[in-house]
Amino acid sequence: KKQIVVIGLGRFGSSIALNLAKLGQEVLAIDIDEVKVKEVAAQVTHAVQIDATDINALKSLGISNFDIGIVAIGEDVQANILTTLLLKELGIPYVVAKAINTLQGRVLVKIGANRVVYPEKEMGKKIAHSLVSSNFMDYIELAKDYRIEEMTTPASFHGKTLRELNLRNRWGITVIVVKREQTGDIEVSPGAETTVLPGDTMIVLGKNDDLNRWNNHTR
Amino acid sequence: KKQIVVIGLGRFGSSIALNLAKLGQEVLAIDIDEVKVKEVAAQVTHAVQIDATDINALKSLGISNFDIGIVAIGEDVQANILTTLLLKELGIPYVVAKAINTLQGRVLVKIGANRVVYPEKEMGKKIAHSLVSSNFMDYIELAKDYRIEEMTTPASFHGKTLRELNLRNRWGITVIVVKREQTGDIEVSPGAETTVLPGDTMIVLGKNDDLNRWNNHTR
Ligand SMILES: Nc1ncnc2c1ncn2[C@@H]1O[C@H](COP(=O)(O)OP(=O)(O)OP(=O)(O)O)[C@@H](O)[C@H]1O
Ligand SMILES: Nc1ncnc2c1ncn2[C@@H]1O[C@H](COP(=O)(O)OP(=O)(O)OP(=O)(O)O)[C@@H](O)[C@H]1O
Numbered sequence A, B: 001k002k003q004i005v006v007i008g009l010g011r012f013g014s015s016i017a018l019n020l021a022k023l024g025q026e027v028l029a030i031d032i033d034e035v036k037v038k039e040v041a042a043q044v045t046h047a048v049q050i051d052a053t054d055i056n057a058l059k060s061l062g063i064s065n066f067d068i069g070i071v072a073i074g075e076d077v078q079a080n081i082l083t084t085l086l087l088k089e090l091g092i093p094y095v096v097a098k099a100i101n102t103l104q105g106r107v108l109v110k111i112g113a114n115r116v117v118y119p120e121k122e123m124g125k126k127i128a129h130s131l132v133s134s135n136f137m138d139y140i141e142l143a144k145d146y147r148i149e150e151m152t153t154p155a156s157f158h159g160k161t162l163r164e165l166n167l168r169n170r171w172g173i174t175v176i177v178v179k180r181e182q183t184g185d186i187e188v189s190p191g192a193e194t195t196v197l198p199g200d201t202m203i204v205l206g207k208n209d210d211l212n213r214w215n216n217h218t219r
Helices: A011-022 A034-041 A055-060 A077-089 A102-110 A119-132 A167-171 A208-217 B011-022 B034-041 B055-060 B077-089 B102-110 B119-132 B167-171 B208-217
Strands: A003-007 A026-031 A046-049 A068-071 A094-098 A115-117 A146-152 A174-179 A186-188 A201-207 B003-007 B026-031 B046-049 B068-071 B094-098 B115-117 B146-152 B174-179 B186-188 B201-207
Touching: A003 A011, A003 A077, A011 A026, A011 A034, A011 A068, A011 B119, A026 A034, A034 A046, A055 A077, A068 A077, A077 A094, A077 A102, A102 A115, A119 B011, A119 B119, A146 A208, A167 A174, A167 A208, A174 B174, A201 A208, B003 B011, B003 B077, B011 B026, B011 B034, B011 B068, B026 B034, B034 B046, B055 B077, B068 B077, B077 B094, B077 B102, B102 B115, B146 B208, B167 B174, B167 B208, B201 B208
Parallel strands: A003 A026, A003 A068, A026 A046, A068 A094, A094 A115, B003 B026, B003 B068, B026 B046, B068 B094, B094 B115
Antiparallel strands: A146 A201, A174 A186, A174 A201, B146 B201, B174 B186, B174 B201
């Protein structure tokens, strides 16, 4: 379980906060606007009204202990950049920041953002692609309880066959593709005798609960 | 090649317009703000400054002949809803509308939007999921030339088995999942005797070129 602070509860930030909470994570939700704070308060671990550019306010919340920080402030580019800088200076190892233009994005990278997201731009690209493919539907959304994930293979897998790993019986997970990093080959519906090698990634299918349990176990 | 009108050139709308143009589609980009229009003009088929809630302005642009309409107006919910209604009344068969809250989304569905998108909400969910999976990589990106797509099944498939359809030999496409709309069941690595039924969707894997060829064929 990760400790995640989400700053900026607009449509994007509140969606991150609420979805993380649904996924069982510890979420501290922050916004300068009390109304936004109240809207999520019942569904997250903690919700606090502060100005996130105030380093003392951040310190008093114990922000330095968090695993992940999300800066989802939008229009106020200056506050977004300053908050990102503060989170890195307070020692949060992984900080995701939203950018509303590429210039801001480059600044964020320079000051230490581990990942920069352009939510509207990326969704626009996805929609464009889905309109052009004749029967394309919205990514890989299976029946409500299932999803497909791609995962790197842990060291404990290497040198073992899929039969030995027995993921279906032990974890309820079905391996549908093995990608060989070393050769770039792709094995679809790999046989039970397939040996997992270092660098391989697997695409797996499973129920959300099973995948969550698997993810918590391998953390 | 489709004729697509994109109304509202904010970050989301302009991304759709520019990506569609890159994908070789005919794009008419519209915004009430001349500055936004100028920004995309060189990269799309046509870019025009009008108020999209003005039905006469829309008519004069020959909007009724378009295949797809995208309404990417954001804050002005009323303009977004009115524009969506006008596009349907002018006879555009497929209209995608952005919504900034679920109430607006329900209204859009009632007035005929074929698809409602919540870009910030959906990206938030995706980011949340990517942060929680221990080894999660950004969706299903296979070796450069491959991808996984979900597709609806055309009428010509219904009542046939996968063996009869022979997609792998005919199109180079591997079916990895069949989703039964009627029961909600999911069949992973379906056998050759699996019969495709109306409403089924398939998740397929293939080389980009093969999938593009398939998509062009079924258009
Ligand atoms: N200094 C700050 N400290 C904390 N929160 C802030 C600060 N500045 C702005 N915010 C909050 O960030 C949130 C998101 O910012 P804003 O609404 O500008 O972004 P947006 O891009 O329009 O959002 P979205 O598209 O996600 O709805 C707002 O709720 C706002 O109150
Ligand atoms: N009546 C209208 N006719 C045409 N364009 C309009 C109309 N009303 C608003 N727009 C345009 O729609 C665009 C997007 O709207 P807005 O900026 O409110 O949305 P947004 O959700 O903040 O955008 P994004 O998140 O995509 O950047 C703006 O460029 C605006 O000028």
